Amino acid sequence: xxxxxxxxxxxxxxxxxxxxxxxxxxxxxxxxxxxxxxxxxxxxxxxxxxxxxxxxxxxxxxxxxxxxxxxxxxxxxxxxxxxxxxxxxxxxxxxxxxxxxxxxxxxxxxxxxxxxxxxxxxxxxxxxxxxxxxxxxxxxxxxxxxxxxxxxxxxxxx
Amino acid sequence: xxxxxxxxxxxxxxxxxxxxxxxxxxxxxxxxxxxxxxxxxxxxxxxxxxxxxxxxxxxxxxxxxxxxxxxxxxxxxxxxxxxxxxxxxxxxxxxxxxxxxxxxxxxxxxxxxxxxxxxxxxxxxxxxxxxxxxxxxxxxxxxxxxxxxxxxxxxxxx
Amino acid sequence: xxxxxxxxxxxxxxxxxxxxxxxxxxxxxxxxxxxxxxxxxxxxxxxxxxxxxxxxxxxxxxxxxxxxxxxxxxxxxxxxxxxxxxxxxxxxxxxxxxxxxxxxxxxxxxxxxxxxxxxxxxxxxxxxxxxxxxxxxxxxxxxxxxxxxxxxxxxxxx
Amino acid sequence: xxxxxxxxxxxxxxxxxxxxxxxxxxxxxxxxxxxxxxxxxxxxxxxxxxxxxxxxxxxxxxxxxxxxxxxxxxxxxxxxxxxxxxxxxxxxxxxxxxxxxxxxxxxxxxxxxxxxxxxxxxxxxxxxxxxxxxxxxxxxxxxxxxxxxxxxxxxxxx
Numbered sequence: 363x364x365x366x367x368x369x370x371x372x373x374x375x376x377x378x379x380x381x382x383x384x385x386x387x388x389x390x391x392x393x394x395x396x397x398x399x400x401x402x403x404x405x406x407x408x409x410x411x412x413x414x415x416x417x418x419x420x421x422x423x424x425x426x427x428x429x430x431x432x433x434x435x436x437x438x439x440x441x442x443x444x445x446x447x448x449x450x451x452x453x454x455x456x457x458x459x460x461x462x463x464x465x466x467x468x469x470x471x472x473x474x475x476x477x478x479x480x481x482x483x484x485x486x487x488x489x490x491x492x493x494x495x496x497x498x499x500x501x502x503x504x505x506x507x508x509x510x511x512x513x514x515x516x517x518x519x520x
Numbered sequence: 521x522x523x524x525x526x527x528x529x530x531x532x533x534x535x536x537x538x539x540x541x542x543x544x545x546x547x548x549x550x551x552x553x554x555x556x557x558x559x560x561x562x563x564x565x566x567x568x569x570x571x572x573x574x575x576x577x578x579x580x581x582x583x584x585x586x587x588x589x590x591x592x593x594x595x596x597x598x599x600x601x602x603x604x605x606x607x608x609x610x611x612x613x614x615x616x617x618x619x620x621x622x623x624x625x626x627x628x629x630x631x632x633x634x635x636x637x638x639x640x641x642x643x644x645x646x647x648x649x650x651x652x653x654x655x656x657x658x659x660x661x662x663x664x665x666x667x668x669x670x671x672x673x674x675x676x677x678x
Numbered sequence: 679x680x681x682x683x684x685x686x687x688x689x690x691x692x693x694x695x696x697x698x699x700x701x702x703x704x705x706x707x708x709x710x711x712x713x714x715x716x717x718x719x720x721x722x723x724x725x726x727x728x729x730x731x732x733x734x735x736x737x738x739x740x741x742x743x744x745x746x747x748x749x750x751x752x753x754x755x756x757x758x759x760x761x762x763x764x765x766x767x768x769x770x771x772x773x774x775x776x777x778x779x780x781x782x783x784x785x786x787x788x789x790x791x792x793x794x795x796x797x798x799x800x801x802x803x804x805x806x807x808x809x810x811x812x813x814x815x816x817x818x819x820x821x822x823x824x825x826x827x828x829x830x831x832x833x834x835x836x
Numbered sequence: 837x838x839x840x841x842x843x844x845x846x847x848x849x850x851x852x853x854x855x856x857x858x859x860x861x862x863x864x865x866x867x868x869x870x871x872x873x874x875x876x877x878x879x880x881x882x883x884x885x886x887x888x889x890x891x892x893x894x895x896x897x898x899x900x901x902x903x904x905x906x907x908x909x910x911x912x913x914x915x916x917x918x919x920x921x922x923x924x925x926x927x928x929x930x931x932x933x934x935x936x937x938x939x940x941x942x943x944x945x946x947x948x949x950x951x952x953x954x955x956x957x958x959x960x961x962x963x964x965x966x967x968x969x970x971x972x973x974x975x976x977x978x979x980x981x982x983x984x985x986x987x988x989x990x991x992x993x994x
Contacts, residue, residue: 387895388715392583398592399704402560421861422921434556438596447896545737546873557862579703580763605738708899714908718876741866750872754912
């Protein structure tokens with residue numbers, strides 16, 4: 363499955379990470395397109411796949427094994443054209459900004475075959491202490507990985 | 521159930537429509553709060569309840585019976601404090617702007633008991649022809665209802 | 679909202695608890711009816727509402743405050759007629775069997791207006807220790823409530 | 837991604853079709869495992885992937901392009917061990933019975949790494965005319981494919 367780095371993207375120097383997402387019947391509504399409420403799931407699934415590929419962790423392991431969290435403080439999405447099960451989405455995830463505690467992502471989703479722009483989005487999360495939910499600096503081991511050009515040593519399992 | 525108009529809200533002259541939403545176990549994640557991906561559902565459910573209460577229709581009837589749609593072109597949300605099943609959300613919906621074809625909403629969600637601000641959001645939809653998905657003017661019968669001060673003659677069934 | 683006890687039901691001596699559920703656009707698929715994958719949510723939401731009304735708790739408080747869980751070991755559903763947003767569902771929940779650690783439910787969902795049978799279901803959960811996930815006897819305070827005829831002193835907040 | 841036929845399964849002569857499913861943070865609840873309400877989605881996604889691989893169609897195309905549907909008349913699931921994001925699920929789908937109009941599936945989900953049995957399930961759908969929702973015989977072109985040993989000429993895109 364073509365999840366992994368691609369050629370340098372328009373939004374920055376970092377090669378984008380691309381998460382391919384099959385659109386299923388259950389994602390669609392009687393207007394014969396994916397329901398608006400599903401798109402934040404599409405975006406968040408792609409961002410979590412980015413965590414697995416780029417930071418070698420996921421939100422479950424961060425929470426359970428490392429006692430921290432990355433709650434989102436904002437998301438926004440612009441819907442550009444209908445999404446249907448006729449083709450998967452290629453959801454490109456780029457880091458837009460690295461703060462002391464926060465990570466901001468820029469997301470762009472294209473039809474996997476038509477390359478038609480389907481939605482763009484942004485999302486910001488903050489590293490927090492899992493107990494008190496107070497912001498903490500992004501741990502060094504993750505900050506280091508952010509500095510390196512994107513690699514996806516192991517294919518995303520989905 | 522306290523779904524209905526309230527006293528005039530901060531965001532405009534229109535009394536806000538308030539949709540109460542129970543938070544269930546299935547909405548929550550191992551961080552013991554509602555999962556980010558659920559919030560667009562919370563917001564959209566509240567906006568659809570507004571359609572039922574204020575326009576006396578819903579997205580299903582608009583689509584199936586009237587051959588039109590109201591796809592969203594954008595949504596955005598800021599998350600202010602954790603949401604848990606310990607109290608329902610009171611999700612206030614106000615019309616922020618009425619265009620020729622578009623309707624923009626401003627949403628504000630408080631804990632039903634603590635009155636703590638949990639999230640704010642905005643969303644814009646466009647009335648379209650159901651066949652060609654081209655924008656159409658907001659039908660007069662709905663535009664008239666938008667001009668009147670909000671009433672909710674019949675309680676929302678949820 | 680008519681959530682609460684009704685006259686004695688067909689499935690037992692216990693008056694059924696009824697959870698009313700609005701069907702939203704997001705629940706439906708291009709076949710213009712609620713998507714199969716949504717029905718276990720409908721059933722589980724109704725069973726959790728039963729926990730709130732009959733046992734005065736919910737799965738979140740059981741887990742976080744009392745250190746126990748009630749994972750399901752099985753669910754089954756038969757779909758009898760299409761569910762659409764044209765009417766809410768009245769989902770009746772009855773206790774079918776009380777074991778040492780387990781609770782089995784029988785669920786029957788009717789159209790709130792047409793009284794047409796939409797689905798029937800069953801589900802069994804087991805009280806477990808939250809740490810080791812080992813079965814524990816149903817705590818006395820809950821077992822006592824199971825023995826009493828159903829009451830819903832406080833309306834369900836949804 | 838290892839979606840495709842495997843060696844002959846225990847439940848019949850047909851080699852099982854296996855759908856791999858990543859478990860995400862959003863699938864899990866505060867008990868640190870996938871929420872019960874998500875499992876019918878897991879099962880249905882796997883069955884729809886089977887339609888794509890074995891019948892070369894999906895529920896969207898059946899509905900929109902061919903004017904027919906395959907609504908489910910029943911589903912049942914037994915939950916055997918907790919599912920977490922620590923490993924994907926390998927969901928094996930087998931045809932348990934082919935009727936005149938109906939197809940019954942037997943589903944078995946294992947942890948992709950531990951090979952631990954996580955859930956078993958069954959589901960029956962019926963081919964119907966898309967307008968009147970009346971049962972129709974399974975179209976010959978699909979019935980033929982059911983008779984052949986399972987092949988997955990094209991990898992599942994998810």
